[in-house]
Amino acid sequence: MIRKRYPAWILAGSVLLTGCNSDDSSDDAAAYTPAQRCESLKDQALDETQLTSSTLETTGDNGVQACHVAGKINERTSPVDGQTYAIGFELWLPVDWNGRFYYQGGGGTDGAIQSVDPAMLADGWAVVVSDSGHSNDTNVSELAGTNEFGLDPQARLDYGYNGPAQATLKAKALTESFYDDAIDYSYFQGCSEGGREGLMFSQRYPTYFDGIVAGNPGMDLPKAAVAEAWDSQAFAEAATQTTEFGNPDLASAFSDDDLSTIGDAILDACDADDGLVDGMVFDPQACDFDPSALGPGGTGDLTAVQVTALQKVFGGARNSLDEPLYAGWFWDPGVAAQGWRIWKTGPLSPDIPGNSGLNVTLGGGSLPFVFTTPPNSMTNGTAITTGSQVEDANPLDQPGMSGYGGAFVQWILGFNMDTDAPKIYATDDTYTEAAMTFMGTSSTDYAGFRDHGSKLLVYTGQADPVFSSKYHLQWYNNLVSANGGLAATQSFARIFVVPGMNHCGGGPSTSQFDSLDALQQWVEKDRAPERITATAPEGTPWPGRTRPLCAYPQQAHYTGSGDIEDASNFECRTP
Incomplete structure (x- = not known):
């Protein structure tokens, strides 16, 4: 169950409003309203950062109130192609916060600010998204299309690692300022390029997140x-x-x-x-x-x-x-x-x-x-x-x-x-x-990540047509060799193979599963995921079928009795 809490400044404002009647007290209380607090974020000084908007908005069917912040980091003119680049980001801060920070990973070659799932805000997550340092709307050309950013050396590095890192630092500072409280847990989740970003964080910035889900990661994308x-x-x-x-x-x-x-x-x-x-x-x-x-x-x-x-x-x-x-x-x-x-x-x-x-x-x-x-x-x-x-x-x-x-x-x-x-x-x-330097993500040096107590959950589609699950497993086997064996490695990093699944979903597979919840249980309750129950969606040969996804190298095996459509009749076993 996700804990909700009201920030100290909201509680203080409530006390002032209910306990005092003087005009001065009422004025003080007004400064603590969510809208006022949100608006004040624009005045916060952050290095090389311009906050372009900060407004309280109502989102989703449940009418969740959240402070929506938009900003640009390191806006500059490229000396190579003359175009203007910046690391764009948006941060959503629900008034009813659960103490957790969440980075929603990108996709493709990034370049866009993705929509945020209203359900995440309804559950109280502070959520940030970023374009990783270039815009598909403005950084374009007849020659290269939306790949124009590849002509700018810094935009390449922003895409590879610096953009997500900078967006994380600025968003965390704004989150703690808005709530006037420290973040309890920080999570990252993404698939494809987002999965690569997750691996990048675990290797380059091992203390930024307590838990990372890297789905079908674009490992060593070049x-x-x-x-x-x-x-x-x-x-x-x-x-x-x-x-x-x-x-x-x-x-x-x-x-x-x-x-x-x-x-x-x-x-x-x-x-x-x-x-x-x-x-x-x-x-x-x-x-x-x-x-x-x-x-x-x-x-x-x-x-x-x-x-x-x-x-x-x-x-x-x-x-x-x-x-x-x-x-x-x-x-x-x-x-x-x-x-x-x-x-x-x-x-x-x-x-x-x-x-x-x-x-x-x-x-x-x-x-x-x-x-x-x-x-x-x-x-x-x-x-x-x-x-x-x-x-x-x-x-x-x-x-x-x-x-x-x-x-x-x-x-x-x-x-x-x-x-x-x-x-x-x-x-x-x-x-x-x-x-391969700014995009490479196959390092096996996880000492900093492990020592920080962080957890990495990777999943890979066995029928992914663009990022080979064979490559992912080769890396994981190398990770095991470099980190003291399987048991020692599984204490901080586990990989799950999804039979039949194409890229981030699809295929004849049980492709619906809650990897974030499994990660939370691991990070916050020390319940390492031995198996994750997955369901086959509509459009598969067996909609509703469930199977366990087993922590590699184990695989799902039928116990020999019971309904073969039910995951409870399967065990995880080393072949």
Whole structure:
């Protein structure tokens, strides 16, 4: 149960209003009203910070009163592109506070202030959100679209780590000033880029938060972006059609029926490995699926070039020396879900002309402009296309269509794994921190985090098409080795794998679960999560099914009796 409390200044105002009748006392009391207190925050001096508004607002169906603060940190003009940048943030401070601070993580390449869940405010959380140092509304260009910030060295660093860190410090100071009280517990929660931000905090700023949820984290995101290029090139080789822009149509590499056939074949090969045939693969490391069984020498459902594409993609990105550049992927039936397709091959929407998969739109823009040094440098070219540079982020010339119309496809298909991939580690006189420095999040140095008593809960979708759960588990195994073994590591960090789940949700999976509550129980009551009950939503083959998500390396196993749709009939067991 979340404790609510009224700030000292509200209680003091109440005493003055009920206990005194003099005009002077009434004037003093008025200064303690929530609206007056909120308004006064604008006068608070914070280094390099401008508070642009501070007003008491009523939000949500429950009519929650909260002080809504908006501000900008380190507003400046870039010496590189001449644009104005700032770390934008918004902070919501409910009058009825529970003593807790919550940072809501971002997504994609950030650049926007996200909406805050009114339920969080109704439960009394002070909540901050940030754009991480650039704006998708103003920091744009014809050349780079919303990836323009990648041309400014400081905006790169703000996106990687400094923006969230500064927003946290300013928001915490404002929170304690508003309530005239210390924060009891601080939490961070995010998925995707937000998950990467959570790992970043746990590694760079280990004392900022008592608890962090990092969902499907974009760990070492530049490496994942290289893998997106690798995957796109593999699918391009299997494409049977071209787009109106003259590029291979990645979506034509595999039809929906093809992906369903692959998903079914994975189930046939591996579903029973965890002890129960239930349409889910809980032991992917035991899954010995070979896509060639579906090729010309097997069932004939796939062509030889399709089999080769699958082998290349699931084997992971490599250079010509056969050195791994990123992890491979688990064979999981979630490959048949739309949440997998919209990333890997597209289409995101059949109404968008050209390739619209997220690997060549969202990922296609971040790799040349944000993760490559120098940005948008000429690729050295692959066998698919010759080297090129991005010339126009919006060839469709339509509002909101940056990245579409084949804007980045030629560059991605020309990306060379030998000569272009190393540029994520490169620096020069202008860009003095490499992308893998400001975006890297695979450190295993957790001494500060552990000694602070903080807790990290990571979850990863086994069928995530953009951030490999294999990569996440490789990091966790390294974390265990570097921190005294499994038991010692689980005292501060645990990872949970969600079978069937795509990126931050979706897929044939039990993808609905309360990771924040599990984290709170761990932080505040020392109840470490051995298992988290998860539910399958509507749209899955078994809506309402529950399963335990088990702390890795344990996996869910059926006990042998009882309803297989009920998590209570499963135990967590080490395979």
